[in-house]
Amino acid sequence: MVNKKNLSKYGNHLFLIAFGIVMIYPVLWMISGAFKDNVEILSGSMSLIPENLNLDNFANGWRGFGGITFTTFFKNSLIITVLSTIGTVISSALIAYAFSRVEYKGRKIWFSAMLLTMMLPGQVILIPQYIIYNSLGLVGSIIPLVLPHFFGQAFFIFQMMQFMVSIPKELDESAYMDGCSKYTIFTRIIFPLLKPALITTTIIQFYWKWDDFMGPLIYLNKPESYTVSVALRLFADAGSVTDYGAMFAISTLSLIPVFLIFLFFNKYLTEGISTSGLKG
Amino acid sequence: MNNVEEITPIEEPNANKSMLDKIKAFMNKDNVVGYVFSSPFIIGFLGFALFPMIVSFYYSFTNYNMISQADWIGFGNFTRLFSDARFLKSVRVTLIYVGVSVPVKLIFALFVAYLVTKKIRGVSIYRALFYIPSLIGGSIAVALVWKELFARSGLVNTLMTNVGLSPISWFGNQNMAMVPLILISAWQFGSSMIIFAAGLKDIPTSYYEAAIMDGAKPWQRFVKITLPLLSPIILFNLIMQTISAFMAFTQAFVITGGGPNDATNFYALYVYDQAFTFNNMGYASAMSWIMLVIIAFITFLIFKFSKYWTFYGK
Numbered sequence: 018m019v020n021k022k023n024l025s026k027y028g029n030h031l032f033l034i035a036f037g038i039v040m041i042y043p044v045l046w047m048i049s050g051a052f053k054d055n056v057e058i059l060s061g062s063m064s065l066i067p068e069n070l071n072l073d074n075f076a077n078g079w080r081g082f083g084g085i086t087f088t089t090f091f092k093n094s095l096i097i098t099v100l101s102t103i104g105t106v107i108s109s110a111l112i113a114y115a116f117s118r119v120e121y122k123g124r125k126i127w128f129s130a131m132l133l134t135m136m137l138p139g140q141v142i143l144i145p146q147y148i149i150y151n152s153l154g155l156v157g158s159i160i161p162l163v164l165p166h167f168f169g170q171a172f173f174i175f176q177m178m179q180f181m182v183s184i185p186k187e188l189d190e191s192a193y194m195d196g197c198s199k200y201t202i203f204t205r206i207i208f209p210l211l212k213p214a215l216i217t218t219t220i221i222q223f224y225w226k227w228d229d230f231m232g233p234l235i236y237l238n239k240p241e242s243y244t245v246s247v248a249l250r251l252f253a254d255a256g257s258v259t260d261y262g263a264m265f266a267i268s269t270l271s272l273i274p275v276f277l278i279f280l281f282f283n284k285y286l287t288e289g290i291s292t293s294g295l296k297g
Numbered sequence: 298m299n300n301v302e303e304i305t306p307i308e309e310p311n312a313n314k315s316m317l318d319k320i321k322a323f324m325n326k327d328n329v330v331g332y333v334f335s336s337p338f339i340i341g342f343l344g345f346a347l348f349p350m351i352v353s354f355y356y357s358f359t360n361y362n363m364i365s366q367a368d369w370i371g372f373g374n375f376t377r378l379f380s381d382a383r384f385l386k387s388v389r390v391t392l393i394y395v396g397v398s399v400p401v402k403l404i405f406a407l408f409v410a411y412l413v414t415k416k417i418r419g420v421s422i423y424r425a426l427f428y429i430p431s432l433i434g435g436s437i438a439v440a441l442v443w444k445e446l447f448a449r450s451g452l453v454n455t456l457m458t459n460v461g462l463s464p465i466s467w468f469g470n471q472n473m474a475m476v477p478l479i480l481i482s483a484w485q486f487g488s489s490m491i492i493f494a495a496g497l498k499d500i501p502t503s504y505y506e507a508a509i510m511d512g513a514k515p516w517q518r519f520v521k522i523t524l525p526l527l528s529p530i531i532l533f534n535l536i537m538q539t540i541s542a543f544m545a546f547t548q549a550f551v552i553t554g555g556g557p558n559d560a561t562n563f564y565a566l567y568v569y570d571q572a573f574t575f576n577n578m579g580y581a582s583a584m585s586w587i588m589l590v591i592i593a594f595i596t597f598l599i600f601k602f603s604k605y606w607t608f609y610g611k
Contacts, residue, residue: 030419033412037426040484044429046452047442058445063452108337115338121331130342137346138544138592140565141585144572145349145356151363168341199330228436230547235573246437250551253441261445268438279432283425 050265051075058261071262075270078263082251085241087267090248097162097233097244098226104166105173105222106215112169113177114203118189135171147235161236162229166222173218180214181207217285224275245271357583362576374583384584386559387567388591394475394563395542398482403534406486410493411523424494431487439481440551447477447552471560474553478561481548489534496530497523528607536599543592564588 045065050058051074052067079087115121116128150161184207192202208215233244240248249271252264279286323329332339357374361367378384413424433439446452447467454464467473500523508518524531546565549555555562555570562570568588572581 029412029415033423036409037423040427040430043439043442043446043484044433046446047438050442050445059450063455108341111334112338115331115334119327119331119334121328124331124335127335127338127342131338134342134346136540136596138540138589140544140546140568141353141589142346142349144568144578144581144585145353146345147572148352148356148361148363148578149349165341165345168337168345174338198325199327200324200333203334224432225435228433230435230437230550231569249437249441253444253551264441268436268441271438272433272436275433275436279425279429286428 047265048269050262051269053262053265055261058265074260074262074266077260078252078267078270081248083240085243087245087248087270089241090243090245093159093237093242094227094244094246097159098223100159100163101166101226102219102222104163105170106218108167108169109173109177109218110208110211110215111203113174113181114207116174117178117181118186118202118207119199131169131171131174135175143231143235150236156236157238157242159237159242162232170222173222176218177211177214180211184210213285216282220278220282220286224278227274353582353585356579357586359579360577361579361582363578364576367579370579374580375587377580378583378587383559383562384567387562387564390475390559390561391543391545391564394478394545394561395539397475398479399535399538399542401479401483402486402538403489403531405483406489406534407493407527407531409486410490410497411519413490414494414497424491427490428487431485434481434485435547437547437551440548443477443481443548444552468553469557471558474557474560477552478545478549481552482542482545489538492530492534493527496527500526525608528603529609532599532603532607536596539595539599540592543588543595 046063049065049067052070052072053062053074054069054071057068081087081090112131116124116131146161147156150156155161188206188210189202192206197205228246229244230246230250233247237243237247245267249264249267252267253259324333356367358369358371359367360370360373409427413420413427430439448454449464449466449469453467457464465473467477504522504526505518508522513521544565545563546569549561549563549566550569553561555566564584568581568584571577571584
């Protein structure tokens with residue numbers, strides 16, 4: 018009986034490890050590709066250890082395109098991502114507070130509107146938004162990519178509301194007795210207590226925006242304003258010979274911020290996903 | 298006269314103070330507080346969702362290329378859609394993609410979630426390992442890697458020749474081009490897995506203990522206990538994944554470019570093409586609206602039929 022139990026236990030581990038290796042293999046292959054030369058990559062080698070360690074790929078890739086280096090692309094990505102993330106966190110917290118802690122006329126209607134936007138496919142409003150930004154002369158700037166984030170995002174509002182349920186209402190009431198207004202209750206009590214939810218929102222929004230491709234593809238039309246994701250695709254442009262080693266080197270670098278966040282905030286991330294069902 | 302002079306200096310600050318008090322009292326009314334805090338959402342909803350939708354609705358009845366004035370053509374765009382072979386093909390390939398990739402992904406997610414909720418050592422490491430693809434799967438970096446993995450002399454073909462199969466031209470064969478795209482989607486089962494795992498943890502172990510006492514086999518326990526109790530979460534994952542699969546864009550755009558011969562020209566790719574390659578904004582708006590109707594209809598169907606298989610307890 019004990020042996021059988023142990024056997025199935027080892028079987029589980031064996032399966033999970035084998036499956037895990039298959040799952041993670043493409044990522045490891047990309048990282049090792051960053052150190053291989055093009056001949057080795059193109060030979061379809063499965064090896065994860067480069068024949069001879071080669072660091073040229075990083076320098077070659079970083080040089081970028083048309084005199085614009087990846088320093089610029091990384092800077093662009095960082096600016097857009099940081100601004101959008103700040104906007105999302107603050108606005109979503111304000112809105113979540115209104116929806117979950119303030120009794121006001123029309124609350125139910127706005128709350129249902131928010132739930133509707135959660136189901137609304139983004140592409141339905143993509144084209145009219147582009148037309149509107151175009152008529153305002155904003156295409157080519159980062160405003161279309163950043164501005165919408167300052168008006169809350171349904172997923173995060175919903176997630177923060179669920180978190181606020183766990184903050185006892187008695188705290189609000191006793192603060193009110195002590196002379197706090199609804200505004201100071203938010204700034205002094207709710208917002209600080211919301212910290213775990215704020216961290217979850219920050220990291221998820223950060224990596225969504227960092228990976229975002231369609232937005233920058235549509236709105237950024239000058240190479241010097243490209244983000245990393247749009248610039249990366251230039252490696253695979255049909256018009257030129259692909260430098261695979263350089264492509265893998267920069268691809269690897271582009272994922273470093275995401276990996277770092279994952280390493281340090283793994284706990285918040287998995288909690289956030291399981292409480293609000295955020296898609297990844 | 299004297300009286301008036303005496304009163305005014307006293308009344309002046311009083312009036313000011315009561316004015317301030319009035320503003321303060323007004324600002325602290327629940328109705329006002331509510332609208333102050335929800336104003337970002339209301340502005341955003343009206344300006345970034347509702348207004349664009351109205352604009353899009355209007356343009357869907359016009360011929361508009363962003364340079365000349367929009368021409369009202371009534372239902373012209375919609376009738377044209379139904380005779381547009383590329384459009385009909387994009388609907389078909391999108392439905393195939395959604396119909397295959399979503400169930401494959403969810404079955405994977407459920408199966409692995411079931412394994413990683415068991416009390417075995419290192420569960421959190423496994424969970425993190427399986428979540429990494431979801432974390433980075435939407436990036437261009439991974440799409441580029443995928444493109445190389447399935448290239449003619451890529452890793453997958455090398456592997457296939459090693460085990461004695463003949464290599465496949467993944468991106469040159471109309472019937473095969475969707476396979477790498479379905480695989481990259483299934484590969485990202487991690488976030489669904491975490492949601493399933495959270496749901497599995499909520500199922501009381503006493504149910505399983507009682508079932509074991511009654512001699513239920515593992516497979517029976519899964520079908521009779523796990524599936525029914527998890528069904529609301531399955532429904533949630535099914536709807537969210539279906540909606541996002543309908544909007545699949547980035548990977549197909551980078552990996553196959555919609556080819557060969559439109560075999561992976563998903564709906565979102567075709568909308569993008571019409572809007573930003575050919576500047577047919579009116580036509581693209583009409584397509585977006587049809588997409589909304591299709592997604593709403595399918596979500597409705599899923600909900601409608603969910604009452605036959607979801608279980609909300611008593």
